[in-house]
Amino acid sequence: MPTHAQTPRRFLFVLFEGGGNVPPMLGLARRLVERGHHVRVIGEPANEAEIKAAGCEFTPYTRAPHRFDKSAESTFMDDYLGKTPIYALFRFIDRVLAGPALEYAQDVLEELERRPVDLVVVNEFLFGGLFAAEKLGIPSVMVTPGIYNFYAPGLPPPGMTPLSGPAGWLRDKGYGMMFKRIVAHAVPGLRRARQGLGLDPAIDPLDYMAKLERSLVLTSPAFEFPARFSANIRLTGPVIDDPALVEPWQSPWAEDDERPLVVVSFSTTYQAHEAILQRVIDACAELPVRALVTVGPAIDPARLRATPNVVLRRYISHAQVFPYAAAVVTHAGHGTVIRALAAGVPLVCIPVGRDQPGNAARVAARGAGLHVSPKAEPPAIRQAIQKVLDVSGYRASARKLSEVIRRDAQSCAAIEELERIAYVQEPVAEG
Numbered sequence: 001m002p003t004h005a006q007t008p009r010r011f012l013f014v015l016f017e018g019g020g021n022v023p024p025m026l027g028l029a030r031r032l033v034e035r036g037h038h039v040r041v042i043g044e045p046a047n048e049a050e051i052k053a054a055g056c057e058f059t060p061y062t063r064a065p066h067r068f069d070k071s072a073e074s075t076f077m078d079d080y081l082g083k084t085p086i087y088a089l090f091r092f093i094d095r096v097l098a099g100p101a102l103e104y105a106q107d108v109l110e111e112l113e114r115r116p117v118d119l120v121v122v123n124e125f126l127f128g129g130l131f132a133a134e135k136l137g138i139p140s141v142m143v144t145p146g147i148y149n150f151y152a153p154g155l156p157p158p159g160m161t162p163l164s165g166p167a168g169w170l171r172d173k174g175y176g177m178m179f180k181r182i183v184a185h186a187v188p189g190l191r192r193a194r195q196g197l198g199l200d201p202a203i204d205p206l207d208y209m210a211k212l213e214r215s216l217v218l219t220s221p222a223f224e225f226p227a228r229f230s231a232n233i234r235l236t237g238p239v240i241d242d243p244a245l246v247e248p249w250q251s252p253w254a255e256d257d258e259r260p261l262v263v264v265s266f267s268t269t270y271q272a273h274e275a276i277l278q279r280v281i282d283a284c285a286e287l288p289v290r291a292l293v294t295v296g297p298a299i300d301p302a303r304l305r306a307t308p309n310v311v312l313r314r315y316i317s318h319a320q321v322f323p324y325a326a327a328v329v330t331h332a333g334h335g336t337v338i339r340a341l342a343a344g345v346p347l348v349c350i351p352v353g354r355d356q357p358g359n360a361a362r363v364a365a366r367g368a369g370l371h372v373s374p375k376a377e378p379p380a381i382r383q384a385i386q387k388v389l390d391v392s393g394y395r396a397s398a399r400k401l402s403e404v405i406r407r408d409a410q411s412c413a414a415i416e417e418l419e420r421i422a423y424v425q426e427p428v429a430e431g
Helices: 022-034 045-053 085-097 099-113 129-135 165-186 187-197 205-210 272-285 317-322 335-344 357-367 378-388 392-410 413-422
Strands: 010-014 036-044 057-060 119-123 140-144 215-217 233-235 261-265 292-293 311-314 328-330 346-349 369-371
Touching: 010 022, 010 099, 022 036, 022 045, 022 119, 022 413, 036 045, 036 099, 045 057, 045 129, 045 311, 085 165, 085 187, 099 129, 099 187, 119 129, 119 413, 129 140, 129 187, 129 205, 129 272, 140 413, 215 413, 233 413, 261 272, 261 317, 272 292, 272 311, 272 378, 317 335, 328 335, 328 378, 335 357, 335 392, 346 357, 346 378, 357 369, 369 392
Parallel strands: 010 036, 010 119, 036 057, 119 140, 140 215, 215 233, 261 292, 261 328, 292 311, 328 346, 346 369
Antiparallel strands: none
């Protein structure tokens, strides 16, 4: 916490509504506010209430893509329409990472010129925010709200586990070459953004990231696969605080109901995952369990067929419910996975896309759950849930991980990194 000799610093967080990325980013922002700093967030109107509840000032985008709600109809992050994982990445690059990079940069630049800050904290993928800070000579930090999603030597392809020996070396070398080709798809959009700001348009995205003063990865080193990360990367532990607006949980079941509780928690953003969610519900229907299913803001619960042992909810507090769960069935977003593991709960991971296959592979590699195909039918899903409930080793592995994950989450490593960089220079004037 700042001492009497240290003037509180001013931060600008650059955010986008990507679902699971929002709570950890705002968790960091809230902790900075609690330590006496002033934090502004530039983001989408859909997140305004959450941002203000974290104690931050809010500025909406005017040029960059933005939504006023979190419905399926309003989403522009439609990578789920890609017919292959590579084309899904191309869609994400075009819709978020590079296509609108200039518009993000212009909005952030305007906000920084209006009121300068000591440090710009940029959500992973929003290169426009980094470029705006570079234009004004303001220090910036990139924050990844989960596992590391770019290539690093030693990291296996998404959804796979580390492989030793010549076969592993060849596989990972091929993946590195493919990843560089995928990233090259972003270069025209990033070059356009830099030209629009009057910066040197020549850019290699991976080289640019390696030269940032700091890049923070909000996961536990015990969960991430070992790799040769760039010297500027720090794995600082997860932020698992519940969002500020989560309502208290009240169980609909009798206190003496001894059936194991299975929590089904899928994406808060739309990924065309209604069919998968229904198959999970159908799988639970024939199990002797209580199933609590959360659908988030993008799916209407009325579109799903519930069964007598299944309860549907929009949201739940993970912190309140997971300690009572016997298993969690999830799309394997990092937030859900890491909170379940922090509570010592084993998982059935059914990844849809994005970082989810990577998270599922890490869960399976740690022996804390199972990785199931998103094409699996109810019998296979039911078998996986039953196996995780019956085999004690999954819970034992999850509990072993919980100790280190909770310790990492309680640390202030990410906050201390942000403060250290912000304190290097004289504080900006009040504005």
